[in-house]
Amino acid sequence: MELTKQKRTGPVIFSEYKRGDAIKKIITMTREDILFELKESKLKGRGGAGFPTSTKWMLTAASKSDEKFLVCNADEGEPGTFKDRVLLIEYPELVFDGMVVGGYTIGAGHGILYLRGEYEYLLKSLQDYLEQMRKDNLLGKNILGKEGFNFDISIFLGSGAYVCGEETALIESLEGNRGEPRNRPPYPISTGYLGKPTSVNNVETLCAVAHIVLRGGEWFSKVGTDKSSGSKLFSVSGDCEKPGVYELPWGTKVSELLELVGAKNTKAVQIGGASGVCIPKSQFTRTLAYEDVATGGSIMIFNESRNMLHVLKNFMEFFVDESCGQCTPCRIGNVKLLEGVEMIESGNYTFAHINKLKELGKTMQVASKCGLGQSSPNSFISILENFNDEIFNSANGGRNGR
Amino acid sequence: MLVVEKNALSDEIESYIKKYGDDRSALLMILHEIQDKHRHISEFAQQEVARLLNIHPVEVYSVISFFAFLNSNPKGRNIVRICQTISCDMHGKADVVQAIERELGIKIGETTKDNKFTLEYANCLGLCDMGPAMAINDQVYTKLTPEKAVELLSKVK
Numbered sequence A: 001m002e003l004t005k006q007k008r009t010g011p012v013i014f015s016e017y018k019r020g021d022a023i024k025k026i027i028t029m030t031r032e033d034i035l036f037e038l039k040e041s042k043l044k045g046r047g048g049a050g051f052p053t054s055t056k057w058m059l060t061a062a063s064k065s066d067e068k069f070l071v072c073n074a075d076e077g078e079p080g081t082f083k084d085r086v087l088l089i090e091y092p093e094l095v096f097d098g099m100v101v102g103g104y105t106i107g108a109g110h111g112i113l114y115l116r117g118e119y120e121y122l123l124k125s126l127q128d129y130l131e132q133m134r135k136d137n138l139l140g141k142n143i144l145g146k147e148g149f150n151f152d153i154s155i156f157l158g159s160g161a162y163v164c165g166e167e168t169a170l171i172e173s174l175e176g177n178r179g180e181p182r183n184r185p186p187y188p189i190s191t192g193y194l195g196k197p198t199s200v201n202n203v204e205t206l207c208a209v210a211h212i213v214l215r216g217g218e219w220f221s222k223v224g225t226d227k228s229s230g231s232k233l234f235s236v237s238g239d240c241e242k243p244g245v246y247e248l249p250w251g252t253k254v255s256e257l258l259e260l261v262g263a264k265n266t267k268a269v270q271i272g273g274a275s276g277v278c279i280p281k282s283q284f285t286r287t288l289a290y291e292d293v294a295t296g297g298s299i300m301i302f303n304e305s306r307n308m309l310h311v312l313k314n315f316m317e318f319f320v321d322e323s324c325g326q327c328t329p330c331r332i333g334n335v336k337l338l339e340g341v342e343m344i345e346s347g348n349y350t351f352a353h354i355n356k357l358k359e360l361g362k363t364m365q366v367a368s369k370c371g372l373g374q375s376s377p378n379s380f381i382s383i384l385e386n387f388n389d390e391i392f393n394s395a396n397g398g399r400n401g402r
Numbered sequence B: 001m002l003v004v005e006k007n008a009l010s011d012e013i014e015s016y017i018k019k020y021g022d023d024r025s026a027l028l029m030i031l032h033e034i035q036d037k038h039r040h041i042s043e044f045a046q047q048e049v050a051r052l053l054n055i056h057p058v059e060v061y062s063v064i065s066f067f068a069f070l071n072s073n074p075k076g077r078n079i080v081r082i083c084q085t086i087s088c089d090m091h092g093k094a095d096v097v098q099a100i101e102r103e104l105g106i107k108i109g110e111t112t113k114d115n116k117f118t119l120e121y122a123n124c125l126g127l128c129d130m131g132p133a134m135a136i137n138d139q140v141y142t143k144l145t146p147e148k149a150v151e152l153l154s155k156v157k
């Protein structure tokens, strides 16, 4: 195993923290106190959708039920994303303490870590970690001596399906079904796992929560921009000297990030993974933030030598593979888009047809049942539009970057 | 399948039921255990799981067919999955695949004659900063070169 721990620094997530700190703090706080700090922090979910965490927890807390669940979504399947892997390996204290805080806030007795099957190699060490937390009474009954504060965590292994990162598909698979997204409403906050109120939160969101309860919502909201508070973990890969995970405040410019990671001769940056958008050089002054380019944190860098059509083909193959097939726009649409890419590749296309496919992409964005089919056309549309000259007009030496 | 083998498998599955319970929600963890141990979930295993969870065998099959890591047909003793997604692709995945195919004498999707290896593509393994990456069963390997990949496979039992 070559996955070693590194010394990391950052404004929030990678700042000083000791195991149990957040739990020690919350036993002196009421549920309302915690919700107040979260609201102050303006923390939004880091899993991609960007829903305010305080609202999600307030609604789950308000749902009446004998049983509730807190699920940590560690399905991390978006191409180019690996920050949750780093958090699980190097910062399990943040992930699990964050889950305990979540359980306390919404009134759940049981937390589930949904670990993607590809991360099975982490299972043993995570289980050992939980066992140690039980021994130290950071989990279990009457946590840290607080009467009635009961919470425990179990780990559930995924089985290799990207769509199971979508929260309702995740819940379906937890229940022993095919991982097919559900119609919403009802939302998991009222009708989730086993029909009970369930909050599904990303790994990074929970790590931020642990810091927020400790240092206060105001402290967190001072990092980042007005509309995008706090910091973000970016998983950087592709053509650069220093790939890896970086914690940066929201509002960082794409060009600043490129500089930091030692990217040279950069032609394109894919932001947000295969389901994100691809921007050309002329847009590198844009900022990473909910109000400009929002992202779950995947940054893939392509230099001048890369063939953007090949990149696009790789993404479309991914979606054809991973579509659950439940709804037509996504099942058929992704195949059509991939065929379109192959037509361009072989020179057998008409502009009329390609334009029709772009329209099809726009239809998929509105007509697909879940986020997979709604976002899979993003790279198709943005790559064909932003790299139009390279792909159709023989720019870049007429060889598509080859 | 021999009767003793069937009995052993039944006992094994019952032990998983003890560990995870007999609710439907235990299904995937149970299938995971069977898959890990036998590299596939046989028809008999599916029937046993269905019987013990009190659901129809077709439901068990339908779940297996949904997930990439579960399969009902036998595979090799070791499953090798090479990441085919773009970051690994850009860092030389194709050369690694070619070297492995050459060395094992099989193509992606196939199993060696001695049943030792099944070779597959995987989508992003979450190791994009260290590509090309591959998994052999549940362990992962990074920064592969054609030589390193072949050497790693030669160490597998």
Ligand SMILES: Cc1cc2nc3c(=O)[nH]c(=O)nc-3n(C[C@H](O)[C@H](O)[C@H](O)COP(=O)(O)O)c2cc1C
Residues within 6 Å of the ligand: A044, A045, A046, A047, A048, A049, A050, A051, A073, A074, A075, A076, A077, A078, A162, A163, A164, A165, A166, A167, A168, A200, A201, A202, A203, A205, A206, A370, A371, A372
């Ligand atoms: C196809 C698809 C895959 C997703 N994968 C993940 C994932 O791997 N991890 C994650 O946290 N959220 C993922 N999401 C988003 C979840 O549905 C959900 O919004 C998120 O887990 C909520 O957590 P948050 O509020 O902390 O962001 C995915 C969504 C879709 C549509």
Ligand code: SF4
Residues within 6 Å of the ligand: A163, A180, A181, A322, A323, A324, A325, A326, A327, A328, A330, A331, A368, A369, A370, A371, A372, A373, A374
């Ligand atoms: S959009 Fe795609 S992944 Fe989502 S439900 Fe429809 S077919 Fe399944």
Ligand code: FES
Residues within 6 Å of the ligand: A079, A080, A081, B083, B084, B085, B086, B087, B088, B089, B123, B124, B125, B126, B127, B128, B129, B131, B133
């Ligand atoms: S692209 Fe290969 S591990 Fe992510």
